[in-house]
């Protein structure tokens with residue numbers, strides 16, 4: 001369960017307005033806030049992989065699935 005808590009807290013850090021969905025804008029802002037350089041292309045490719053229902057936002061369950069896939073890779 002501790003891994004799930006890690007995922008949930010990582011999700012909360014990215015979900016800046018706490019609406020339960022990470023938008024590309026939030027992702028970009030969160031990354032630049034922590035000093036990471038990320039391009040729109042990189043964000044598009046992350047969202048293309050993680051946003052499985054293609055609504056343009058990443059929900060906690062999509063985030064959890066993407067995280068789990070990344071850990072297994």
Ligand SMILES: [Ca+2]
Pocket residue numbers: 015016017018019020021022023026
């Ligand atoms: Ca949000």
Ligand SMILES: [Ca+2]
Pocket residue numbers: 051052053054055056057058059062
């Ligand atoms: Ca989605």
